[in-house]
Amino acid sequence: xxxxxxxxxxxxxxxxxxxxxxxxxxxxxxxxxxxxxxxxxxxxxxxxxxxxxxxxxxxxxxxxxxxxxxxxxxxxxxxxxxxxxxxxxxxxxxxxxxxxxxxxxxxxxxxxxxxxxxxxxxxxxxxxxxxxxxxxxxxxxxxxxxxxxxxxxxxxxxxxxxxxxxxxxxxxxxxxxxxxxxxxxxxxxxxxxxxxxxxxxxxxxxxxxxxxxxxxxxxxxxxxxxxxxxxxxxxxxxxxxxxxxxxxxxxxxxxxxxxxxxxxxxxxxxxxxxxxxxxxxxxxxxxxxxxxxxxxxxxxxxxxxxxxxxxxxxxxxxxxxxxxxxxxxxxxxxxxxxxxxxxxxxxxxxxxxxxxxxxxxxxxxxxxxxxxxxxxxxxxxxxxxxxxxxxxxxxxxxxxxxxxxxxxxxxxxxxxxxxxxxxxxxxxxxxxxxxx
Amino acid sequence: xxxxxxxxxxxxxxxxxxxxxxxxxxxxxxxxxxxxxxxxxxxxxxxxxxxxxxxxxxxxxxxxxxxxxxxxxxxxxxxxxxxxxxxxxxxxxxxxxxxxxxxxxxxxxxxxxxxxxxxxxxxxxxxxxxxxxxxxxxxxxxxxxxxxxxxxxxxxxxxxxxxxxxxxxxxxxxxxxxxxxxxxxxxxxxxxxxxxxxxxxxxxxxxxxxxxxxxxxxxxxxxxxxxxxxxxxxxxxxxxxxxxxxxxxxxxxxxxxxxxxxxxxxxxxxxxxxxxxxxxxxxxxxxxxxxxxxxxxxxxxxxxxxxxxxxxxxxxxxxxxxxxxxxxxxxxxxxxxxxxxxxxxxxxxxxxxxxxxxxxxxxxxxxxxxxxxxxxxxxxxxxxxxxxxxxxxxxxxxxxxxxxxxxxxxxxxxxxxxxxxxxxxxxxxxxxxxxxxxxxxxxx
Numbered sequence: 001x002x003x004x005x006x007x008x009x010x011x012x013x014x015x016x017x018x019x020x021x022x023x024x025x026x027x028x029x030x031x032x033x034x035x036x037x038x039x040x041x042x043x044x045x046x047x048x049x050x051x052x053x054x055x056x057x058x059x060x061x062x063x064x065x066x067x068x069x070x071x072x073x074x075x076x077x078x079x080x081x082x083x084x085x086x087x088x089x090x091x092x093x094x095x096x097x098x099x100x101x102x103x104x105x106x107x108x109x110x111x112x113x114x115x116x117x118x119x120x121x122x123x124x125x126x127x128x129x130x131x132x133x134x135x136x137x138x139x140x141x142x143x144x145x146x147x148x149x150x151x152x153x154x155x156x157x158x159x160x161x162x163x164x165x166x167x168x169x170x171x172x173x174x175x176x177x178x179x180x181x182x183x184x185x186x187x188x189x190x191x192x193x194x195x196x197x198x199x200x201x202x203x204x205x206x207x208x209x210x211x212x213x214x215x216x217x218x219x220x221x222x223x224x225x226x227x228x229x230x231x232x233x234x235x236x237x238x239x240x241x242x243x244x245x246x247x248x249x250x251x252x253x254x255x256x257x258x259x260x261x262x263x264x265x266x267x268x269x270x271x272x273x274x275x276x277x278x279x280x281x282x283x284x285x286x287x288x289x290x291x292x293x294x295x296x297x298x299x300x301x302x303x304x305x306x307x308x309x310x311x312x313x314x315x316x317x318x319x320x321x322x323x324x325x326x327x328x329x330x331x332x333x334x335x336x337x338x339x340x341x342x343x344x345x346x347x348x349x350x351x352x353x354x355x356x357x358x359x360x361x362x363x364x365x366x367x368x369x370x371x372x373x374x375x376x377x378x379x380x381x382x383x384x385x386x387x388x389x390x391x392x393x394x395x396x397x398x399x400x401x402x403x404x405x406x407x408x409x410x411x412x413x414x415x416x417x418x419x420x421x422x423x424x425x426x427x428x429x430x431x432x433x434x435x436x
Numbered sequence: 437x438x439x440x441x442x443x444x445x446x447x448x449x450x451x452x453x454x455x456x457x458x459x460x461x462x463x464x465x466x467x468x469x470x471x472x473x474x475x476x477x478x479x480x481x482x483x484x485x486x487x488x489x490x491x492x493x494x495x496x497x498x499x500x501x502x503x504x505x506x507x508x509x510x511x512x513x514x515x516x517x518x519x520x521x522x523x524x525x526x527x528x529x530x531x532x533x534x535x536x537x538x539x540x541x542x543x544x545x546x547x548x549x550x551x552x553x554x555x556x557x558x559x560x561x562x563x564x565x566x567x568x569x570x571x572x573x574x575x576x577x578x579x580x581x582x583x584x585x586x587x588x589x590x591x592x593x594x595x596x597x598x599x600x601x602x603x604x605x606x607x608x609x610x611x612x613x614x615x616x617x618x619x620x621x622x623x624x625x626x627x628x629x630x631x632x633x634x635x636x637x638x639x640x641x642x643x644x645x646x647x648x649x650x651x652x653x654x655x656x657x658x659x660x661x662x663x664x665x666x667x668x669x670x671x672x673x674x675x676x677x678x679x680x681x682x683x684x685x686x687x688x689x690x691x692x693x694x695x696x697x698x699x700x701x702x703x704x705x706x707x708x709x710x711x712x713x714x715x716x717x718x719x720x721x722x723x724x725x726x727x728x729x730x731x732x733x734x735x736x737x738x739x740x741x742x743x744x745x746x747x748x749x750x751x752x753x754x755x756x757x758x759x760x761x762x763x764x765x766x767x768x769x770x771x772x773x774x775x776x777x778x779x780x781x782x783x784x785x786x787x788x789x790x791x792x793x794x795x796x797x798x799x800x801x802x803x804x805x806x807x808x809x810x811x812x813x814x815x816x817x818x819x820x821x822x823x824x825x826x827x828x829x830x831x832x833x834x835x836x837x838x839x840x841x842x843x844x845x846x847x848x849x850x851x852x853x854x855x856x857x858x859x860x861x862x863x864x865x866x867x868x869x870x871x872x873x874x875x876x877x878x879x880x
Contacts, residue, residue, distance in 0.1 A: 171600025
C-alpha cells in the first residue's frame, strides 16, 4: 500500500465514523421533532427546500479533482397543481356557512381560505418567487462547492422537462450561474425529445394501488384521518354538520391548504397551519408517507418494483457520465424535473437506505424512510465525479442528496466516495435484471 | 434649431424613400425566407443606427414586447401530411425525378422536427441571446448593475425558453442584482388578451368571401403539380393541389429556423411569382385577422388594448425611478402584430378593404412580427424630476414612426403619445359600451 492509498483509507475510516455518528444523531431526531420544528415537513412533497442547511463536504480524494457534475433536480416551490385539492374543503365550508354552522373561528378560517383561493387562482402549478430563489441558491452553492467544475469556459448543459415551472426553475438557476461566472458556456433546452427519461411515467407501474395495497393502506390510515377537535372549533354543531362536511377529507385538505402556503408569497400567514397540533400534522405525514411509499418505494405488497420506473433516467445518467469522461473538461449536466421521478430514483439507487423493503407501513418511520427528506420543492441529487486527469481509469464520485453527502448500498474503501466502476457494475446489473 | 430641422427633414426624406423602397418583390428576392411572413426569422445582427437623443436625454426605462425566437412548426401534421402524400405517390410510381428528390428532403425535414414540434430551435436559442445582446450594447445607459430587470412570458414553452435565454444573456453581460422571470396564467390580460366577442367578428361571411376570391386569384398550382407528379389524373383524384402547395410552402419557410438551413431548401420548387402569390395570400390573411381590415370592422387590433394600456400604465409608473428599469415580455406573433397595428407604427395602422393594395402601402407581415421580432418603447429623460419625457419606439430594431406629431422624430413626447393612445382606446371602449347597452336594451 503506498502512501496515497493509506491516506485515502484513513480518510475513509474517518468519514465512515463521522457519517455513522451523524446517522446516530439524526436518528435521535424523530419525525415528530422535525414537524415540531418545521410544520410543513408534514406536507411531504410540498415541504420547502432546507435552504439554510450548511453542510461540511469531505475534501476531494487525494490527488483527484472534481471534473464533472451530473444532476437531477425538482422544480422549486410552486402553487398547488390543480384546484380540486382546495375546492373540496372550500366547498364544504361554504355549505356549512350557508346553513349558519360556522363558529367565529370557522368564519375566520373561511376568510383565510378565500384569500388563499384568490391568491392561487389562475396560478395552479406555477413556480413561486420562493421557488425561483431556491434554485438561485442551489446554483450558487453548486459553483461555490465545485469551482473546479464551473471554471472559466466550462460547459453547463441544462435541460428541463416541458413543464413551465421546470423551465423557469432551470432559467433561474442559469441566470444565477451567469451572474457569478459570465464565462460559463451554458446551453438550455426543454424538449419532448428527452421526456422518455426526464419524466418517465411507466404505464404499468402507475397502477401501484393494487387491491391488496389499497386494503392495507385503508387499514393503516383508518385510525389516522379524522379530527374531532378541529370539527369542534370550526363548526357550531359538529355532529349535524357531518352530513355536509366529510371529517376525514376536510381535516386532510384544510391542513394541506395551510401547509402549502409556505411555498408562496403568503408564507407569513400561518393562521390555518396554526390550527393544527403537532400530533395531527404528524398523522397526516404518516398517511402521506405511506402513500408515497406505495407509489415510489419498494413496497412488497404491490411487487416492490416501483423504483424501477426510473430505470431509463438512471441509464441515461450512466451513459451521459461515460461519454463525458472522454472529455478533458466535461463541465456539468443539469436536469430539471419532478419529484415523481426523483423519489423513485433515490429508492432505485438506495441512497441513504431508501431502497428499504417492507410490507408494513409501521416500519417506515423506524427505518428512516421519510419521503419529506428526499423530495421537498427544489430537491436534487448531484453526482460529483473526481479523477487525477483524463487518463485516470479509477474515477471516483460521491452523491449529494439535497446537497448533503449520502451513502449508497455498494462497497467502498473511500466513503463518501465510490468507485464509478463498482457503481456501474452494480446498478446496470440491477436494472438489467428487472423484467418489464 | 438647425440640427432639429435637419433631423426632421432627414426623417421625412428617409420615410419617403422607405415608402418607395417598399418593394416586396425585391425584398423577397433579396431574402426568400421573408416570404414565410410571421414565420420569418429576424436576423439578430447589428444593422440599425440610432438617431441621437436630444441633448442631455438618457434612456431610463425600456418597455419591451417580443415574439418568441425561431421554433419548429406548431403541429406534427404540418410535417406528416405532405410526407404521406409523397410516400403514397412514390409507392405507386407517380413521382417525377424532382418529386422523388422532394420526398427525400421531406423525410429529412420531418425527422429533424420529430418530437420537437412547436419547440424553440437551436438557432432560436442563439437568436434570443443575440437580440438581447444587441439591445444591451445599443442602450448601455439603460442596462446597469443596479437596474431592475423583469422578464415575463406567456405560458408557452417557446416563449418561456426565449425569455430565460434572454434573461440569462442579461445576467451574463453585466450581472445585475435583479433579473426576475415570471410565467403566469394570471397575466393574460396584458400578455395575451382574449376577447371572444371581438375575435368572433374576424371571419364573417363577407370577409371570407372576399378572402376566398383573393386567394383564388392568387392560386395556380398546375405547374407545381406537373413538376412533382408524372400522372395528372392521379393528382386530380388523390391530391389537393391547393393544400399540398400550401404545406410545401410552409415547410419551405420552416427550414430557415433549423440546422438544415443552407443545406436543403424547398423554395426552389416555386417560381418567384408563385412565392410572391403564396406570401400575398398569407399576408392578406394576417391583415384580415390582426390588421384594421375595413370589411370586418377595422377593429381587430383593439384585441391588444390591454397590452397598450399596460404599456402606458407602466410608462407612467416608472417616471420617478432612480435606477434603470426594463420590462421584457415574451408573447406571441399575433400579439405583436395586433399591437403594431393598434399603435399604428409605420404603415401598420393601414385601414382598407382592398387586399390587393396591402403591399403598395407597405403592410408586409415579415416587417411587422417576424420570429425574434419586437416592439420596444424606450423612455428618455434628463434627470429624475424631468417632466418632459420623450419616447421612441423600435419595431424589430428599427426606429418607428408613430401616428402623433413631433418635432424631434423618431422621439415623441410621452404626454402626446399617451394622450393619443388613451383617446383611441377610450373611443373604442365607448363604442363597445354603447353597442352592448343597445343590444341589452333591445333584448329587454
